[in-house]
Amino acid sequence: MADASPIVEARDVAVRYPGAARDAVRDVSLALRAGERVGILGPSGCGKSTFALALAGAIPALVPGELRGTVVRAGAVAHVQQDVEAQLVALSVEGEIAFALENRGLDPGAIDVAIAQALGSGPARGLNARDATLSLSTGWRQRLALAAALAEGAGLTILDEPTAHLDEAAAQEAIAFMAGETPGALLLIEHRADLVAPLADRLLVLDREGAPLLLAPSAEALETIAGRPDLGLRLPPAARAALCLRRHGQAVAGGLMPDLAALVHAAAAWPADLRAALRDDLAPTRLPAAAGDPLVTLEAVSLRRGDHRALEGVSLTLRQGEVVGLAGGNGAGKTSLCLVAAGALRPGAGRRIAKQGLVAHMVPQNPALVFASASLGLEARRRGLAWHEAAASLESFGLTADPRRHPLHHSRGELRRIALAFALAGPGPMLAVLDEPTAGLDAHGLAALEASLLAGRAAGNGALVVSHDTDWLARTCDRILVLDAGRLAAEGAGRAICRRALDGTAPLAAPPAFALAAALGLETAA
């Protein structure tokens, strides 16, 4: 049970960054007690991270900004930033976990115990203490950052988008671990209400202006989120099912956090039209497109990166008018395959055959790396795009960009959408290779990405899209490839891959929405 005295209490907090015309966040109050878990949800750029920095005491002490209101803390704060690449500061896994504990003067024996515990269970399970942090994939770096923060045993642990680069299995595992293992208070910042809602006792929802919409128990907050699609927040599959049932006049106990067993029990009596509607909502899949000409063919491609073999004998063909998903666990070789498919890396063995005149655009996990011009207008021209074409694509991603503005003057979230908009615009034949484009995108961004991909598909372009969101891949892609330890472990249409993930014949976590559809008898086993 939550203790009576708050570990941290914020009253009417507002933050304005130097030179900003308006507050990044305003009038937010929140008290967190030991054992309590609160999720902060809101659209991109609404000030979630800013509020977390204020709670942690970083604003104005470490980050310049005007803080109004009061923040009272009664204990240490562990904080994992959104930018996990810059979060890690030590050279070894054990050094990273020990870093904060050393700084706090903990007994050396206790630090060893904390390291052993952090590596024995939880997000970093599977890492070796002496592994070099530089050799870890982004997903594993995120796992390590989480483990290091949880090992601190701080009164308040703040995790800013802690699952953005985790595969579904690791994300679920991390959430489950946090649910059971954090004695202090936990503050989770997420785009995905589906991940946070089941874990959090309360949800704080911010609007686009950074003002609080509500602070309420998860079930109640989900009702508000469901009524505000403009916020772009993704509902948990069970909440989507409950909404669908409601629309069909079915009573659902538990509101938008229904009891799964009761749903399964009731499912047998649902009429066919309701079952079909639910299936379309939870597990829609796309019929494969008619195969066009090959854009890129990889023949038995292998690649070494450093000391490990990133790809091993991978063969595939990406065709015109086809959107192909690429799934797999952290460190499976997805980014390496993207680089080879885009023609950016030469494979060590095997070969890549590209269609004559093909232009390949890749958007990496760090979107800033695709820009090499002094303004968006010049960047568009460099890519052979007329500004009106670029602007139309930007608009589809909800951006009205100034062609004279430097790309780096945009936030990281905006940069991602600009990079995607540029990569998916322009004349064909074109191959867009997108490495985790869904990370950090809200529902609006996901819908825009899906629409742009399908528009490109209709225009005869091709796409290879990496994502840990298998539900989204199944809905968007013609087929899905699954990589495991550098090898192509499975390939098939979205529904077939989801079924294989569910029955364990593909090395992939079962996608949550598809798994719910299966549990409700809407999907039959393969």
Added chain:
Amino acid sequence: MIGDRHALAKLAASGVLVLTASLVDRLPALALMGVVILVALLALERRPAAHLARRMLPFVFLAAAMSWIYLVAENPAYTAVGGSGAGVAAVVASRILVMGLASLAFAETTRADDLARALEQNARLPRRIVQGVLAAIQFLPALAEDYRMLRLLQPRRGSGWGGRIGARLASLSPDVLLVLFAGALRRASAAALSMQMRGLGPLTPASRWRERRWQGRDSLLVAAAIALAGMAATLG
């Protein structure tokens, strides 16, 4: 084994050898030092010869370049070590190779975080400085990776791999450098924030986790390096 010794002992031993190699100017002395270090790496540390050869490549190129200068451009101004052009070239090349081997012996047997901890706990360097340098070390490969990605990710047509010199030069445009600089700045700010929020500061004394005590064998390693340096100096 050298790898198990105290990081500061290895630093001191390699420092003695590098300093000695920079002072002696006789081939037998340099050859003695080179052979002893090589034997230590191959026989005691069991490092594969091919691996060592790869790691020595920068020193080999440097030695070749420097000796070439002394060979083709025999000039009194260059012959500070005395002797003929060919002799000087051989000494300079050997000196560079021995200094490279001594440095490699240290780098091959010492983890950067062990050295950092030793500098902090034994040499009493401020933790903020040591950890800041360590974080900066982390950034170098990240920066190199950013540059590589920037160069690789330009829109490409057909199946070309983009290795042309023109493309490489274009990738060093001010706009690309700005992206790299902005990325480095963002990383540095985030890392500084991360370190400070995780308690790195001047006020709380850090715990002495994984502290290595100086042992007799560590002194023995330094003594062995001094003895080798003495023998080389005698020969030189």
